Amino acid sequence: MSLIDLHVHSTASDGTFSPGEVTALAAEAGLSAIALTDHDTVDGVPQALEAAKRLSIQVIPGAELSAQWHGKEIHILGLFLRWDSPDLLSALKELRKKREERNDEIIRRLGKAGFSITKEELQAGSPDTVITRAHFARVMTEKGYTASRKEAFSRYLKPGGPYCPPKEQLFPETALSLILEAGGFAALAHPLQYGFSNQELEELTGYLSGLGMKGLEVYHSSNNSYESRKLKELAVRHHLLPTGGSDFHGDNKPDIRIGCGRGNLRVSSLLLDDILRSREQASDPA
Numbered sequence: 001m002s003l004i005d006l007h008v009h010s011t012a013s014d015g016t017f018s019p020g021e022v023t024a025l026a027a028e029a030g031l032s033a034i035a036l037t038d039h040d041t042v043d044g045v046p047q048a049l050e051a052a053k054r055l056s057i058q059v060i061p062g063a064e065l066s067a068q069w070h071g072k073e074i075h076i077l078g079l080f081l082r083w084d085s086p087d088l089l090s091a092l093k094e095l096r097k098k099r100e101e102r103n104d105e106i107i108r109r110l111g112k113a114g115f116s117i118t119k120e121e122l123q124a125g126s127p128d129t130v131i132t133r134a135h136f137a138r139v140m141t142e143k144g145y146t147a148s149r150k151e152a153f154s155r156y157l158k159p160g161g162p163y164c165p166p167k168e169q170l171f172p173e174t175a176l177s178l179i180l181e182a183g184g185f186a187a188l189a190h191p192l193q194y195g196f197s198n199q200e201l202e203e204l205t206g207y208l209s210g211l212g213m214k215g216l217e218v219y220h221s222s223n224n225s226y227e228s229r230k231l232k233e234l235a236v237r238h239h240l241l242p243t244g245g246s247d248f249h250g251d252n253k254p255d256i257r258i259g260c261g262r263g264n265l266r267v268s269s270l271l272l273d274d275i276l277r278s279r280e281q282a283s284d285p286a
Contacts, residue, residue, distance in 0.1 A: 002032035002269040005259045006060070006079060007189065007217065007245020010036060011126045012044030013064075014134040016250030018126075019044035020051035022258070023059055029259040032269050033058035035079050035245065037189075040065060040095045041130045042083040063092070064189060066167065067175040069204055072196070073159070074172070075189040076208070077217065077243070078179035080279070088182040091174075096130060098168045103131050109163045110136075110156065115145050133157045133164065134252045149252075176211040185275055187215030187243045191234070192227055202234070209238045214278065219244025221261030241274050243267075 009015035010022045017025065019036060026034045036048045036059060045061045052059040061083040065076050081088065107117055121143075122135040129135070137152035146152040160166045170178075179186045188208055191201055205216065216235040218228055219242065235242050244267035248258040255262055 003030065003259055004033040004267050004269050004272050005031055005245050005248065006033075006035040006062075006243050006267065006272070007037050007064070007077060007220070008034050008248040008258060009038050009064075009250075010044045010048070011129050012036075012041050013038035013130040014132040014249060014252055016252055019048035022248070022250075023048045023051040023055060023057060025258050027055040027057040029257075031057060031259045033060060033272055034258070035060040035062040035077070037062040037064040037077050037079075037245070039063075039130055039132060040099065041092055042081060042088070043128055043130075045081075045083040062184070063179075065175040065178065066169050067172045068169040069172055069207075070196075070200065072194050073167070073169060074194055074204070076172070076175045076179065076213070077187045077189045077215070077245075078182065078184040079187065079215075079243075079275070081179065081182045081184040083182075085182040088178055091178050095170070099130065099132075102165055102167055105165055106136060106157075106163060109165075110140075113163065115140065115143075115156075117143075133159075134249070138252065172208060173211060176208065176213060180212050185215060185279065186213040187217055187240075188213065189217050190220045190222060190247065191216060191231060192220075193222060202237075205234055205238050205240070209240060214241060215243045215275065216240045217244060218242035219265060219267050221246050221256045221265055224264075241278060242271055243275070244271060 010019040038044050042063050048059045060079050061081045062079045067074050117139050121139045122131050137149040140146045140152040141149050156163045218231040246256055246261040
C-alpha cells in the first residue's frame with residue numbers, strides 16, 4: 001500500500017519550504033502523491049509540478065480557501081484545481097489584496113505598540129509568499145518580542161484583537177463555487193479544529209455537501225483514532241469521500257512531518273483512488 005498526503009503547505013503561503021523542496025521531501029518520504037494546498041493561492045503549483053517531473057511522485061494542484069460560517073473561520077480544500085483558471089486566479093488575486101491590506105494594518109498596530117516589524121522581515125527572502133499570522137509569530141519570536149510563537153498568537157495575533165483585525169473572508173457558497181468552477185474536488189479541512197458542537201458540525205457538513213462538496217478530511221495530524229473514526233461516520237452519513245493530510249508547514253509546525261504528521265498518520269493511496277473514480281464517474285454521461 002502506497003501513502004499520500006493531501007494537505008501540505010509551502011513558502012507560497014505559510015510553509016517554510018519552497019514548493020519544489022516540499023515535493024522533494026515528499027518523494028524522499030516515499031509518498032506516491034501530495035496535494036499542494038497553500039492558503040488562498042495556487043502560486044506554488046507550477047514549481048511543484050515541475051519538480052515532480054524529476055521525481056517519482058504525483059503533485060495534485062490545490063488550495064486551502066478560508067471562509068466564514070456562523071461567525072467562525074473554516075477552511076475548504078480544493079483538490080485537482082485547474083490552477084490557471086482565469087476566474088480562480090482573479091478571485092485569489094482579490095483575496096490576496098485584502099490580506100495585504102490587513103497585514104499592513106497589523107504592522108501599523110504592532111509598531112504603535114513598540115514592535116517594529118517590516119514586510120521584508122515577514123517575507124524572509126520569498127517576496128511572492130502569502131503573508132499569514134504565522135509569519136508575524138515567527139518574526140516576533142526571532143526578534144525577542146515573544147518567548148515563543150505560541151505566545152505571539154495568544155497575546156498579539158488573535159483575530160479581532162487589538163493588534164489583529166478580523167480577516168475578510170469568503171462565504172462558503174463562494175469558496176465552493178470557485179473550487180467547483182475550476183474543476184476541483186472540495187473537502188472540509190480539519191473539521192474538529194473549529195470548536196463546533198456535534199450538532200453544528202453535522203449542520204455545516206450537510207450544508208456544504210448540499211453546495212457540492214464531495215469530501216471530508218477524516219485523517220489529520222491533530223486527530224486521534226477515535227476522532228478519525230467519528231469523522232468517517234460523519235462522512236458516510238453525508239455520502240462524502242474521506243481525505244487525509246498532515247497539514248505540513250515545515251518549521252512553522254515543527255512537530256508535523258510530511259506524510260506522517262506527528263508520527264501516527266498514514267493516509268492510504270486507496271483514498272485517492274476513490275476520489276479519482278468518483279470524478280471519472282461524474283464526468284461520464286453514461
